[in-house]
Amino acid sequence: MTMTTALILxxxxxxxxxxxxxxxxxxxxxxxxxxxxHGNVPVERGARNTLTLLDAVGLHHVPVHQGAARPFAQELHxxxxxxxxxxxxxxxxxxxxxxxxxxxxxxxxxxxxxxHPGELVLVAIGPLTNIGMxxxxxxxxxxxxKRVVVMGGAVGIQGNISPAAEANVWHDPEAAQLVVDAExxxxxxxxxxxxxxxxxxxxxxxxxxxxxxxxxxxxxxMAHYLDFHEKTMGVRTAVLHDPLAMALALEPELxxxxxxxxxxxxxxxxxxxxxxxxxxxxxxxxVDPRAKGVIRIVESIDAExxxxxxxxxxxx
Ligand code: BDR
Ligand code: CA
Numbered sequence: 001m002t003m004t005t006a007l008i009l010x011x012x013x014x015x016x017x018x019x020x021x022x023x024x025x026x027x028x029x030x031x032x033x034x035x036x037x038h039g040n041v042p043v044e045r046g047a048r049n050t051l052t053l054l055d056a057v058g059l060h061h062v063p064v065h066q067g068a069a070r071p072f073a074q075e076l077h078x079x080x081x082x083x084x085x086x087x088x089x090x091x092x093x094x095x096x097x098x099x100x101x102x103x104x105x106x107x108x109x110x111x112x113x114x115x116h117p118g119e120l121v122l123v124a125i126g127p128l129t130n131i132g133m134x135x136x137x138x139x140x141x142x143x144x145x146k147r148v149v150v151m152g153g154a155v156g157i158q159g160n161i162s163p164a165a166e167a168n169v170w171h172d173p174e175a176a177q178l179v180v181d182a183e184x185x186x187x188x189x190x191x192x193x194x195x196x197x198x199x200x201x202x203x204x205x206x207x208x209x210x211x212x213x214x215x216x217x218x219x220x221x222m223a224h225y226l227d228f229h230e231k232t233m234g235v236r237t238a239v240l241h242d243p244l245a246m247a248l249a250l251e252p253e254l255x256x257x258x259x260x261x262x263x264x265x266x267x268x269x270x271x272x273x274x275x276x277x278x279x280x281x282x283x284x285x286x287v288d289p290r291a292k293g294v295i296r297i298v299e300s301i302d303a304e305x306x307x308x309x310x311x312x313x314x315x316x
Pocket of ligand 2: 013016017040125126242
């Protein structure tokens with residue numbers, strides 16, 4: 001029997017966010033609610049996309065709450081060049097006829113955390129504005145949440161949106177700093193691991209050739225993402241940033257981790273938005289995951305098992 005994990009998904013749906021929803025739906029995510037932030041697309045578009053994807057995997061009961069329309073301290077910046085004008089690879093999927101829920105994302109995160117203290121895992125796969133705002137609304141949020149998994153950062157390697165920074169952290173560095181500093185157990189699944197676990201050509205072929213409706217839908221929305229990676233990385237592949245964060249939220253034993261002291265670069269220079277982890281071998285590693293400024297990062301994962309589970313979630 002699959003164990004379930006009660007979670008709040010904060011997302012900016014987005015092609016790989018959509019793939020993370022497929023992954024979670026199949027592998028025991030008990031989605032209590034989805035909250036949506038600006039990021040890949042403007043927030044309302046992301047919220048509508050989230051409803052569409054939840055409906056596609058039969059999760060018609062999961063409410064979607066719209067959140068921040070822009071970051072704390074900089075202009076809105078979206079990424080249609082990666083995800084398509086509609087955020088789902090210009091796939092023109094029929095829209096859900098469900099409504100976006102009335103209460104706002106950060107308020108709802110706080111309300112659910114208070115109702116279910118210590119029970120909920122927070123999975124954040126977009127910019128961290130909603131989570132930062134929830135931390136400001138409820139100073140005890142860190143104690144109310146079981147653990148947090150963020151897709152974000154590029155510790156020890158180059159970024160994607162800038163030479164130093166990964167997109168989710170870069171989109172709202174001030175909010176990301178609040179998440180780093182909160183005294184909770186937070187894992188940052190960064191580019192240092194997601195870039196080394198891209199789908200193989202054989203994996204892609206399984207999706208393309210599958211007759212399962214989930215695989216066919218995924219293949220439709222992935223074409224634009226494959227084009228983007230071909231242009232920028234020289235390889236026709238898909239980087240599974242958000243599905244990997246979802247996988248490690250549901251099944252932490254797929255990875256090995258280490259604790260590091262970390263901060264977000266908040267200056268206005270070219271390194272703004274970088275997540276800096278102290279990897280110096282000459283410094284003692286922190287021991288308390290809940291200490292201020294301490295995060296977990298991923299050292300390694302069982303990539304073969306992850307890919308197999310990803311393909312299984314699509315019926316491929
Ligand atoms: C992250 O940025 C977004 O484009 C993706 O959805 C992912 O969450 C990768 O840097
Ligand atoms: Ca995302």
